[in-house]
Amino acid sequence: MAAFTLSINGQAHAVDVDPDTPLLWAIRDGAGLTGTKYGCGVAQCGACTVHIDGQSTRSCSLPVSAVGDRKITTIEGLSSKEGRAVQAAWAAIDVPQCGYCQSGQVMSATALLEQNKAPTDRDVDLAMNGNICRCATYVRIRAAIHQAAKSLEG
Amino acid sequence: MTMHDRSLSRRSVLKAGAGLVIGAYVAARTPAFAQNQPAPQQVNIAPNTFLIIKPDSTVTVLCKHIEMGQGPLTGMATLVAEELDADWAQMRAEHAPSNPVLYKNLLFGLQGTGGSSAIANSYDQMRKVGAAAREMLVAAAAESWDVPAGEITVESGIMRHRSGKQGRFGEFADKAMQMAVPSDPKLKDPSEFKLIGKEGAVKRLDSVEKSNGSAVFTLDINEPEMLTVLVARSPRFGGKVASFDASAARKVPGVVDVKQVPTGVAVYATGFWPAKQGRDKLKISWDDSAAETRSTADILGEFRELSTKAGRVVKAKGDFDAAAADGGQLVEAEFVFPYLAHAPMEPLNSFIHWQGETASARYGCQFPTPDHGVIAEVLGIGVDKIKLQTILAGGSFGRRAQQSAQVARELAEVAKAFGPGRPIKLVWTREDDMRGGFYRPFGLHRMRGVVKDGKIAAWSDTIVGQSIMKGSAFEAMMKDGLDPTLVEGSNELPYEIANFKCEAHQVEIGVPVLWWRSVGHTHTGYAVEAFVDQLLEAAGQDPVEGRLAMMDKHPRHAGVLRAVAEKADWKGAKLETGRARGVAVVESFNTFVAQIVEMSVGDSGPKVHKVWVAVDCGVAVNPDIIRAQMEGGVGFALGHILYAEQPIDAGRPVAGNFDTYRSLRIDEMPEIDVTIVQSTEKPTGVGEPGVPPLGPAVANAMARLGLGRPRQLPIVPGAAA
Numbered sequence: 001m002a003a004f005t006l007s008i009n010g011q012a013h014a015v016d017v018d019p020d021t022p023l024l025w026a027i028r029d030g031a032g033l034t035g036t037k038y039g040c041g042v043a044q045c046g047a048c049t050v051h052i053d054g055q056s057t058r059s060c061s062l063p064v065s066a067v068g069d070r071k072i073t074t075i076e077g078l079s080s081k082e083g084r085a086v087q088a089a090w091a092a093i094d095v096p097q098c099g100y101c102q103s104g105q106v107m108s109a110t111a112l113l114e115q116n117k118a119p120t121d122r123d124v125d126l127a128m129n130g131n132i133c134r135c136a137t138y139v140r141i142r143a144a145i146h147q148a149a150k151s152l153e154g
Numbered sequence: 155m156t157m158h159d160r161s162l163s164r165r166s167v168l169k170a171g172a173g174l175v176i177g178a179y180v181a182a183r184t185p186a187f188a189q190n191q192p193a194p195q196q197v198n199i200a201p202n203t204f205l206i207i208k209p210d211s212t213v214t215v216l217c218k219h220i221e222m223g224q225g226p227l228t229g230m231a232t233l234v235a236e237e238l239d240a241d242w243a244q245m246r247a248e249h250a251p252s253n254p255v256l257y258k259n260l261l262f263g264l265q266g267t268g269g270s271s272a273i274a275n276s277y278d279q280m281r282k283v284g285a286a287a288r289e290m291l292v293a294a295a296a297e298s299w300d301v302p303a304g305e306i307t308v309e310s311g312i313m314r315h316r317s318g319k320q321g322r323f324g325e326f327a328d329k330a331m332q333m334a335v336p337s338d339p340k341l342k343d344p345s346e347f348k349l350i351g352k353e354g355a356v357k358r359l360d361s362v363e364k365s366n367g368s369a370v371f372t373l374d375i376n377e378p379e380m381l382t383v384l385v386a387r388s389p390r391f392g393g394k395v396a397s398f399d400a401s402a403a404r405k406v407p408g409v410v411d412v413k414q415v416p417t418g419v420a421v422y423a424t425g426f427w428p429a430k431q432g433r434d435k436l437k438i439s440w441d442d443s444a445a446e447t448r449s450t451a452d453i454l455g456e457f458r459e460l461s462t463k464a465g466r467v468v469k470a471k472g473d474f475d476a477a478a479a480d481g482g483q484l485v486e487a488e489f490v491f492p493y494l495a496h497a498p499m500e501p502l503n504s505f506i507h508w509q510g511e512t513a514s515a516r517y518g519c520q521f522p523t524p525d526h527g528v529i530a531e532v533l534g535i536g537v538d539k540i541k542l543q544t545i546l547a548g549g550s551f552g553r554r555a556q557q558s559a560q561v562a563r564e565l566a567e568v569a570k571a572f573g574p575g576r577p578i579k580l581v582w583t584r585e586d587d588m589r590g591g592f593y594r595p596f597g598l599h600r601m602r603g604v605v606k607d608g609k610i611a612a613w614s615d616t617i618v619g620q621s622i623m624k625g626s627a628f629e630a631m632m633k634d635g636l637d638p639t640l641v642e643g644s645n646e647l648p649y650e651i652a653n654f655k656c657e658a659h660q661v662e663i664g665v666p667v668l669w670w671r672s673v674g675h676t677h678t679g680y681a682v683e684a685f686v687d688q689l690l691e692a693a694g695q696d697p698v699e700g701r702l703a704m705m706d707k708h709p710r711h712a713g714v715l716r717a718v719a720e721k722a723d724w725k726g727a728k729l730e731t732g733r734a735r736g737v738a739v740v741e742s743f744n745t746f747v748a749q750i751v752e753m754s755v756g757d758s759g760p761k762v763h764k765v766w767v768a769v770d771c772g773v774a775v776n777p778d779i780i781r782a783q784m785e786g787g788v789g790f791a792l793g794h795i796l797y798a799e800q801p802i803d804a805g806r807p808v809a810g811n812f813d814t815y816r817s818l819r820i821d822e823m824p825e826i827d828v829t830i831v832q833s834t835e836k837p838t839g840v841g842e843p844g845v846p847p848l849g850p851a852v853a854n855a856m857a858r859l860g861l862g863r864p865r866q867l868p869i870v871p872g873a874a875a
């Protein structure tokens with residue numbers, strides 16, 4: 001075990017875990033933030049997506065010891081205007097079914113819009129195809145990203 | 155008061171729960187509900203209500219069906235709100251606790267969700283709850299205002315009298331509770347509906363919490379002193395622990411204990427990661443003397459051989475053999491279906507806190523009644539001493555609908571092996587889930603048909619597969635030892651064919667199987683709809699017109715087929731653009747769905763561009779949820795038909811994660827156009843019926859591209875090779 005101080009959503013969280021512990025479990029079991037989900041543990045599904053210094057990252061495949069003092073944003077701390085627009089569009093279009101993948105979907109979609117104000121369908125495919133939705137809500141995910149982009153115009 | 159004292163008056167029970175101010179218990183008094191009630195002492199009493207109206211006028215509906223994405227929280231609230239004349243903004247919904255009397259599924263006789271039955275079985279019941287509550291609230295207001303009840307109107311949650319008096323539900327909830335519960339409250343005529351079937355009138359109740367990370371799933375449960383448990387299970391189905399060495403596992407910091415349990419070896423730790431590391435360090439030798447040792451190829455060989463022999467006749471009409479000998483063109487096909495994992499996004503997690511005399515469990519529990527009984531049996535305490543609460547499930551697709559309460563049993567065994575005191579969360583990794591069995595059964599259909607004079611003269615389908623129900627709590631639903639889920643959809647066709655035969659071989663294999671979104675229709679829908687298309691092609695008939703010509707006695711099948719053909723502007727299967735179209739129509743769970751796919755096959759494999767769907771599910775309660783289920787059903791079906799397979803290697807399931815069990819991704823999702831056919835029939839479910847037609851529609855389009863109908867699924871094999 002070793003002590004790490006993680007910067008999550010603007011707050012310092014002290015966690016005492018094995019250095020190999022994936023960031024996902026440090027966030028969930030260590031910091032007690034459960035919005036970030038486990039779906040595969042091998043960077044295949046995107047359920048564990050968080051932002052590290054603004055970049056979409058699969059937290060299941062990054063050891064906590066490799067994070068350092070970089071800034072982590074989880075679904076609970078999503079507060080950028082893009083993040084709020086994405087969440088509003090998600091609710092307006094009723095994207096979620098079971099909902100389990102959706103924290104990761106929202107995080108990936110937000111990172112996309114933070115970097116690309118008017119994504120094309122192809123941009124959406126590239127940014128989102130690491131996020132599996134077993135309920136296959138993909139049609140609405142796409143529509144909600146475009147709607148969020150539109151709401152941010154002007 | 156004690157929670158299991160049945161002698162309490164209804165009123166005091168209602169008052170017992172904080173904030174419970176009005177209860178409508180009408181439905182529980184209807185005859186269907188009163189039959190076969192368990193003895194009172196076996197019942198874990200919950201607030202006996204479907205409805206809670208708080209002083210702030212929020213209306214919370216207790217939903218007896220599990221929310222796993224298919225929308226029952228919203229659906230039940232819609233039914234209640236309609237008859238209550240509530241405003242949608244005041245509606246809430248929660249899962250009902252386990253109680254086999256109050257919350258039983260009227261179709262199964264026990265509490266459980268499955269068979270796309272939620273709306274079908276609650277349509278009248280929940281409307282009556284809403285209507286009764288409305289009458290009680292109106293009676294209360296009438297008394298307070300000293301006016302006749304008949305002069306009070308209710309609209310969008312506001313009660314009004316022409317004298318100018320008006321009020322909201324919360325103000326009258328206390329008084330309403332003292333009113334008699336109407337035994338047969340008057341229901342609206344459908345022409346008066348304001349929410350049911352109305353576009354845009356209702357939004358899902360769970361969208362916001364599922365978009366901001368606050369929705370709580372079983373994996374998210376966290377209690378003081380809680381242990382996270384992972385179980386090492388046999389790599390082969392049917393293997394048992396012979397011996398194990400846990401010394402290295404016990405040295406992992408955070409590992410608290412290691413115990414043998416009936417399903418394997420359980421590692422108890424302070425969190426997921428130490429539990430996983432501890433499990434990785436176990437040395438276990440397995441006793442495979444009773445294990446399954448066959449591989450997929452062996453099973454296929456056996457099935458293939460059986461399929462050429464006569465099976466038990468499930469249904470026969472006319473004389474197939476005579477028709478086959480009477481000239482015409484004999485057409486044959488063999489279709490092979492792989493084992494499929496459900497792979498719900500949240501693997502099978504569960505939680506229990508056993509305190510010796512009592513226990514409290516909560517998880518995404520799809521069949522509370524059998525689970526409840528099994529937990530009681532394992533822990534050796536009464537059902538009435540155990541609270542079981544269903545919570546949101548991260549998908550299921552059938553996986554949580556366990557015919558023999560496997561997860562509940564393992565959860566209770568894990569708690570029992572550790573001893574009472576600490577809360578326990580039993581977590582499954584993705585690999586545990588993928589390799590945990592309970593798959594869509596492996597199966598084979600041998601089809602033979604005769605085309606004569608441009609018509610289908612004879613049809614024969616020989617099915618080989620496993621039973622889902624045998625040996626389970628559902629065995630009573632088998633007829634003469636035959637599992638109906640093996641043949642549903644193959645034994646009755648919507649097509650008039652003079653000479654018809656359906657035979658089955660029910661085979662026992664040591665790979666555990668389970669219902670998988672649309673159950674038998676996952677394979678019978680494919681076999682029937684791909685083969686009828688092949689026969690129509692041989693007969694020189696159009697796939698849509700040819701089907702319609704044989705569907706005289708099946709107007710709802712024909713209705714969705716016509717609707718989808720019209721919406722897709724069907725002009726034949728082959729397009730000039732290098733694309734082709736395929737069609738299929740399947741009824742499952744009394745819901746009728748027709749689909750047309752448009753696809754091409756390029757260097758990167760098959761690509762489905764667009765899918766048109768027409769659905770007839772009777773009265774459409776929540777149109778947008780119906781559309782969502784059709785979209786999701788198409789995507790779920792497409793991913794599996796194209797890519798998914800769980801191969802078995804000498805009794806061991808091979809695919810362990812999404813790298814080898816390939817799931818559909820967003821760039822592969824087609825555009826989808828859903829038409830809901832207007833109907834006044836009783837409402838039926840939509841969670842599963844969107845799945846079956848997709849596969850055969852894809853196969854039929856591939857045939858028109860000159861590639862033939864895939865005989866062995868998945869269409870693009872090899873992900874797990």
Ligand code: FES
Binds near residue numbers: 037039045047
């Ligand atoms: S849990 Fe990290 S990608 Fe699946």
Ligand code: FES
Binds near residue numbers: 135
């Ligand atoms: S909403 Fe269920 S997995 Fe995406």
